[in-house]
Amino acid sequence: MVSGMLVLMLTVSGVPDSWVNRTAYLESRHDRMAVGDSGKSRGAFQISRSVWEHYSTIAWQEGAHNPREARRVAKLILKDCARACKRDGRPVTFANVRFYYRRGGF
Numbered sequence: 001m002v003s004g005m006l007v008l009m010l011t012v013s014g015v016p017d018s019w020v021n022r023t024a025y026l027e028s029r030h031d032r033m034a035v036g037d038s039g040k041s042r043g044a045f046q047i048s049r050s051v052w053e054h055y056s057t058i059a060w061q062e063g064a065h066n067p068r069e070a071r072r073v074a075k076l077i078l079k080d081c082a083r084a085c086k087r088d089g090r091p092v093t094f095a096n097v098r099f100y101y102r103r104g105g106f
Contacts, residue, residue, distance in 0.1 A: 015078040019094050023074060023101065032067050045074040051105050077105045 027046040028034035036046050042064035052060040055073045063069045081100035085092045 014075050015082055019078055020071060020075055032065050043070045045070050047073060077101060080105055
């Protein structure tokens with residue numbers, strides 16, 4: 001029953017906030033000013049420019065360091081990663097969603 005509830009939650013409201021928080025922790029320990037991958041990833045969620053530009057009209061150099069906008073974008077990316085799990089027949093778990101996230105999303 002728990003997995004059914006999780007699928008419903010993902011369908012209705014995106015991804016659990018705990019997944020968003022956990023992603024920021026794993027990517028940067030919640031450091032909104034983080035710059036990684038030799039400058040190719042920015043912010044608490046370590047989002048690359050090409051992925052960022054798919055989800056936001058705010059410039060990546062500034063927006064990825066803005067806590068509110070970066071969180072909004074990360075939630076959208078995680079939601080698309082959950083859709084990719086479903087598309088590929090994988091269970092929608094944090095580990096599987098993170099697999100897609102670490103590879104640039106969808």
